[in-house]
Amino acid sequence: MSNVANGSLDFLFRPRSLALVGITTANPEHWTRSFLDAVLEFEFNGPFYLVNPKGGNINGHRVYQSLHDIPQTIDYVIGLVPARASLELIDECATKGVRAIQFCTAGFSETGEAEGTRLETELIKRARKHGIRIIGPNCLGIYCPQSRLSFGPVFPKESGPVGVISQSGGNANYLIRQAALRGVRFSKVISYGNASDLNESDFLEYLVADTDTRVIAMYIEGIKDGRRFCRVLEKATRQKPVILLKGGRTEAGSRAVAGHTSALAGSEAIWDALRKQMGLIQVNSLDELVDVLVTLLFMVKPEGRNAVIMGGGGGASVLITDTFEKRGLKVPPLPHEIISKIREFTPPAGNILRNPVDYSQTMMYPERVAKTIDIIMQWDGIDFLVWFMRMGQSQQAGGLRVNSPMMGGLFSVGGGESSKPLAVVLEPSILPEESRGIFTLLQKYVSSELPVYYSFASAANAIDLVLSYYENRNL
Amino acid sequence: MSNVANGSLDFLFRPRSLALVGITTANPEHWTRSFLDAVLEFEFNGPFYLVNPKGGNINGHRVYQSLHDIPQTIDYVIGLVPARASLELIDECATKGVRAIQFCTAGFSETGEAEGTRLETELIKRARKHGIRIIGPNCLGIYCPQSRLSFGPVFPKESGPVGVISQSGGNANYLIRQAALRGVRFSKVISYGNASDLNESDFLEYLVADTDTRVIAMYIEGIKDGRRFCRVLEKATRQKPVILLKGGRTEAGSRAVAGHTSALAGSEAIWDALRKQMGLIQVNSLDELVDVLVTLLFMVKPEGRNAVIMGGGGGASVLITDTFEKRGLKVPPLPHEIISKIREFTPPAGNILRNPVDYSQTMMYPERVAKTIDIIMQWDGIDFLVWFMRMGQSQQAGGLRVNSPMMGGLFSVGGGESSKPLAVVLEPSILPEESRGIFTLLQKYVSSELPVYYSFASAANAIDLVLSYYENRNL
Numbered sequence: 001m002s003n004v005a006n007g008s009l010d011f012l013f014r015p016r017s018l019a020l021v022g023i024t025t026a027n028p029e030h031w032t033r034s035f036l037d038a039v040l041e042f043e044f045n046g047p048f049y050l051v052n053p054k055g056g057n058i059n060g061h062r063v064y065q066s067l068h069d070i071p072q073t074i075d076y077v078i079g080l081v082p083a084r085a086s087l088e089l090i091d092e093c094a095t096k097g098v099r100a101i102q103f104c105t106a107g108f109s110e111t112g113e114a115e116g117t118r119l120e121t122e123l124i125k126r127a128r129k130h131g132i133r134i135i136g137p138n139c140l141g142i143y144c145p146q147s148r149l150s151f152g153p154v155f156p157k158e159s160g161p162v163g164v165i166s167q168s169g170g171n172a173n174y175l176i177r178q179a180a181l182r183g184v185r186f187s188k189v190i191s192y193g194n195a196s197d198l199n200e201s202d203f204l205e206y207l208v209a210d211t212d213t214r215v216i217a218m219y220i221e222g223i224k225d226g227r228r229f230c231r232v233l234e235k236a237t238r239q240k241p242v243i244l245l246k247g248g249r250t251e252a253g254s255r256a257v258a259g260h261t262s263a264l265a266g267s268e269a270i271w272d273a274l275r276k277q278m279g280l281i282q283v284n285s286l287d288e289l290v291d292v293l294v295t296l297l298f299m300v301k302p303e304g305r306n307a308v309i310m311g312g313g314g315g316a317s318v319l320i321t322d323t324f325e326k327r328g329l330k331v332p333p334l335p336h337e338i339i340s341k342i343r344e345f346t347p348p349a350g351n352i353l354r355n356p357v358d359y360s361q362t363m364m365y366p367e368r369v370a371k372t373i374d375i376i377m378q379w380d381g382i383d384f385l386v387w388f389m390r391m392g393q394s395q396q397a398g399g400l401r402v403n404s405p406m407m408g409g410l411f412s413v414g415g416g417e418s419s420k421p422l423a424v425v426l427e428p429s430i431l432p433e434e435s436r437g438i439f440t441l442l443q444k445y446v447s448s449e450l451p452v453y454y455s456f457a458s459a460a461n462a463i464d465l466v467l468s469y470y471e472n473r474n475l
Numbered sequence: 476m477s478n479v480a481n482g483s484l485d486f487l488f489r490p491r492s493l494a495l496v497g498i499t500t501a502n503p504e505h506w507t508r509s510f511l512d513a514v515l516e517f518e519f520n521g522p523f524y525l526v527n528p529k530g531g532n533i534n535g536h537r538v539y540q541s542l543h544d545i546p547q548t549i550d551y552v553i554g555l556v557p558a559r560a561s562l563e564l565i566d567e568c569a570t571k572g573v574r575a576i577q578f579c580t581a582g583f584s585e586t587g588e589a590e591g592t593r594l595e596t597e598l599i600k601r602a603r604k605h606g607i608r609i610i611g612p613n614c615l616g617i618y619c620p621q622s623r624l625s626f627g628p629v630f631p632k633e634s635g636p637v638g639v640i641s642q643s644g645g646n647a648n649y650l651i652r653q654a655a656l657r658g659v660r661f662s663k664v665i666s667y668g669n670a671s672d673l674n675e676s677d678f679l680e681y682l683v684a685d686t687d688t689r690v691i692a693m694y695i696e697g698i699k700d701g702r703r704f705c706r707v708l709e710k711a712t713r714q715k716p717v718i719l720l721k722g723g724r725t726e727a728g729s730r731a732v733a734g735h736t737s738a739l740a741g742s743e744a745i746w747d748a749l750r751k752q753m754g755l756i757q758v759n760s761l762d763e764l765v766d767v768l769v770t771l772l773f774m775v776k777p778e779g780r781n782a783v784i785m786g787g788g789g790g791a792s793v794l795i796t797d798t799f800e801k802r803g804l805k806v807p808p809l810p811h812e813i814i815s816k817i818r819e820f821t822p823p824a825g826n827i828l829r830n831p832v833d834y835s836q837t838m839m840y841p842e843r844v845a846k847t848i849d850i851i852m853q854w855d856g857i858d859f860l861v862w863f864m865r866m867g868q869s870q871q872a873g874g875l876r877v878n879s880p881m882m883g884g885l886f887s888v889g890g891g892e893s894s895k896p897l898a899v900v901l902e903p904s905i906l907p908e909e910s911r912g913i914f915t916l917l918q919k920y921v922s923s924e925l926p927v928y929y930s931f932a933s934a935a936n937a938i939d940l941v942l943s944y945y946e947n948r949n950l
Contacts, residue, residue: 325726438905
C-alpha cells in the first residue's frame with residue numbers, strides 16, 4: 001500500500017468501535033488489563049469488545065472467543081496477543097472491517113532474532129494486503145483524551161496543547177504522568193514502537209497539521225525514512241516549537257535502541273546538525289523534556305536573561321547563582337535604591353538583600369515577601385523572578401507546613417501592572433513525612449499555572465533552552 | 476594571638492561544659508531553640524547552661540540572666556545573642572574561663588555594611604586579647620556525634636568516617652541530612668561562617684590529623700590565607716580523598732559569597748588548577764557531593780569501567796546507556812554464551828537480554844533475577860552492576876509494593892565468589908502514595924550498605940568521578 005495522505009490518519013484518533021484482542025481473563029494484575037481499565041476509566045464513547053479464545057467474562061464484560069463472534073464491524077483493534085498469534089489476527093481483522101491495529105505485542109524484530117524479524121515482515125505484508133494500518137508492534141498506541149481513547153487509566157482526562165510522538169511506551173507513560181503532575185495536558189500521544197508501518201514521519205506530519213497541538217515533543221530512537229523525516233521536521237519547526245529527546249546517541253546506546261525497537265539510531269553529528277539548522281530544542285532526558293514543556297507553557301516569555309532569585313538559605317543562594325550564571329543567565333546585583341526600599345521593613349540580620357535575596361528570616365511574613373517582590377518587579381534591571389524552597393536546610397526535622405504563612409507572599413503577587421514572569425524551584429523530598437506537604441504546595445503552584453522545577457539546575461537549564469529558542473527565532 | 480598548633484583544636488570537639496547564651500525563652504519555634512533541642516536529644520554528657528537576660532526557665536531548665544550567675548567555669552559557649560550584644564559577651568566569657576565561642580549570630584561583615592564589618596573586627600580583637608577562639612560568626616558550629624555535640628537535633632547519633640568543613644550552615648544541614656538518609660555517617664562537621672578567627676585551614680589541618688576521619692568533604696566560599704590553605708590541602712589530598720564544592724565560581728556567585736560570608740571567592744581558574752594538581756574530587760552541587768560520598772564509602776572499588784545495567788523499562792535502558800557512555804563508562808554487549816545461559820529460564824518477549832538488561836517482565840520472579848545476576852557477575856567482561864528501578868513507567872498508578880517479590884532477587888546476591896561491585900538507582904517520586912514504598916526500599920538498600928543514587932545521571936557522574944580519582948592515583 002502506498003503512503004496514505006496524512007489528513008486521513010485522523011481515523012486512528014477517533015475510532016467508533018474498539019476490540020481488545022488477547023486480553024487476559026485470569027489475572028487482573030496482568031499488563032494487558034491496563035487497556036481495559038483505561039477504556040472503562042475514560043468511558044470510551046462507543047462500543048468496545050473483549051476477545052480471548054478462552055471466553056468467559058471480566059467483571060461482567062463478556063469476553064468473545066473470537067473477533068468473528070462480535071455481531072458488528074470493528075474500527076480499531078488493540079492487539080494484545082502473543083507474537084505467534086499475530087498473523088492470524090490480521091486475517092481475522094480483515095473480515096471485520098478493521099481499519100487499524102495497534103500491536104502492543106512484543107517479540108518481533110527488537111529481539112534481534114531471525115524468527116522475530118521474519119514475523120514482523122510478514123505481519124506488515126499481510127496488513128498492507130488488507131489495507132489495515134499498523135501502529136507498532138511493540139508499543140502502547142494512542143492517548144487522545146478528547147476522544148476518550150487512552151492506554152493508561154491514570155492519565156488526565158482533559159486535553160491540552162502538547163502532542164507527543166514516543167517510540168518507547170515506558171517513556172511515554174513516564175512523560176505523561178510526570179508532565180501531568182506539573183500541569184501539562186496533551187492533545188495526542190502516540191507510542192509507536194517498531195514503526196513497521198506507520199512511522200515517526202506519519203505521526204509528526206499529523207501533529208503539525210493538528211490544530212489542537214501547539215507544542216510537539218518527541219522521543220525517537222531511529223528514523224525509518226531520513227529524507228522524508230527531515231522534510232516533515234522542517235515544516236514542523238517552522239510552525240510549532242519542537243522538542244526532541246533522541247535515544248541512542250552513543251554507540252552502546254544505539255545498540256540498546258536496536259534491542260528495544262530495532263531502529264537504526266543514526267549518528268549524533270546528524271542530529272546535532274538538525275538541531276542547529278531547524279531550531280529544534282534538544283534535551284537529554286525525559287525530566288528535561290518536562291522542564292522545557294512547563295517553561296514553554298507556563299512561563300510568560302521573559303524579555304531577557306536577567307533573573308532575581310529569591311528564597312531561603314544563604315549557602316543555597318551562592319550555589320543557585322553559580323548554576324544560573326553557568327547557563328548564561330544573569331543574576332545582577334540589586335541596586336542601592338531597591339535595597340533601601342526593602343530595608344525599610346526588613347532587618348539586616350539573617351536576610352541578605354543582594355541577589356539572590358536570602359529571605360530565610362522573612363519567609364514567615366507573607367506581606368513582607370509580597371511587598372519585596374512588588375518592589376523588585378518594578379526594577380528595570382530584571383526580566384524574571386525565580387522563587388525557591390529548599391527543605392532540609394534547617395537543623396530541625398518536620399514537614400513543611402503548607403498552611404503556614406510561609407508561601408503566602410508568592411500567591412498574592414503576579415497579575416499587577418509590574419508583573420514579570422515567575423518560576424518556582426520546589427525540591428522533592430525522599431522523606432515520606434515531607435512529601436505530602438511538598439506535593440500539596442506543588443499542586444497549589446500548578447493550579448496557579450506557574451512553571452515548577454525540581455532543582456536549581458533543571459530550572460536554569462530549561463529556562464536557558466527556551467530563551468535560546470526565542471532568541472534564535474527573534475521571538 | 477599567633478596560630479595555635481592544630482592538635483590543640485581537639486578541645487573544640489570535646490567541651491566539658493556548655494552554655495547557650497541568648498536562647499529565646501518565649502518562642503519554642505525560634506531558630507535558637509534548635510541548639511537546646513540538640514543538646515537534649517544528644518544527651519550531651521556534661522553540664523550545660525541556658526542564658527538570657529530575661530531569666531525564667533525552658534521546660535524546667537533554668538535560664539540564667541547572665542553568665543556570671545553560673546556557679547562554675549564554662550568551656551564552650553554557643554553564642555546566640557544579637558550582634559550588638561556580642562562584644563559584651565566576649566568580656567563576660569573571659570571571666571568564666573571560656574576557651575571557645577561558636578558565634579551563630581549574623582549581622583557582621585556579611586551584611587556588606589560598615590557597622591557590621593567594624594563590629595566583627597572588634598569582636599576578634601577582643602577574643603584574641605582574652606585568648607578565646609571563635610568559630611564564625613554567622614555559622615552553626617560543630618556536630619561531633621562521638622562527644623554528643625550537635626547543632627541539629629535530628630542528625631545521626633552514630634559516628635562515621637566523613638569529616639566536613641562547610642562555610643554555610645544551611646548547606647551543612649542539608650548535606651548531613653541528605654547524606655545520612657543514604658547511610659553516610661560523620662566524624663566531625665564544622666560550619667564556620669565568616670571564618671574571622673578559626674578558618675578553613677585550621678579545620679582542614681585538624682581533619683587531616685584526625686584518625687576518625689577517612690574522607691574529607693568541603694563546602695568553601697572563600698579562603699583566608701591562600702598559601703597556607705594550599706599547603707594544608709596538599710597534605711590532605713596525599714592522605715585522604717578530599718571532595719570540594721566551591722561556592723562562588725562565577726562572577727555573580729562570588730558576589731553572593733561576599734553577601735553570605737563576606738569571603739573573597741577567588742577565580743575559577745585557580746580552583747581548577749588546584750583540582751588537577753592535587754587530585755581533588757570537585758563537585759558542583761551538594762547532591763553531587765553526597766553521590767560521591769556514597770560511592771567512596773559503599774561501592775567496592777571496581778576494577779574498570781565496564782558496567783552491566785539491569786532493571787525495568789526498555790526506553791529507560793536506552794537513555795541510561797547514553798547517560799553512562801557520555802560519562803566515559805562502558806556498557807558492553809552481553810556475549811552470546813551469557814545470553815544463552817539466561818535464555819534457558821527467561822522468555823524473549825518483554826525481556827531484552829542485551830546490556831542494559833530490560834527485565835520488565837521478569838522482575839516479579841526473584842529467583843530468576845538472582846540467577847541472572849549470578850550468571851552476569853561471572854562474566855569477565857564487566858566490572859560492576861547497576862540495578863535500576865523507575866516508577867511511573869507503567870500505565871497504572873499505585874505505589875511500589877516493597878514486600879512483593881520484585882526486589883528480592885537483588886538482596887539474595889552479593890557476597891558470593893563471583894561478587895562484583897553493585898550500585899542502585901532508585902528514583903524518588905513526588906507522589907506521596909509512592910513515596911512511602913520508595914523510602915522503605917531506600918532504607919533496605921542503605922542497611923545493606925549499597926550505594927543508592929536518585930537518578931541515572933547522578934550515578935554515572937559520581938561513579939565516573941570516583942573511578943577517575945582511583946585511576947589518577949593508580950589505586
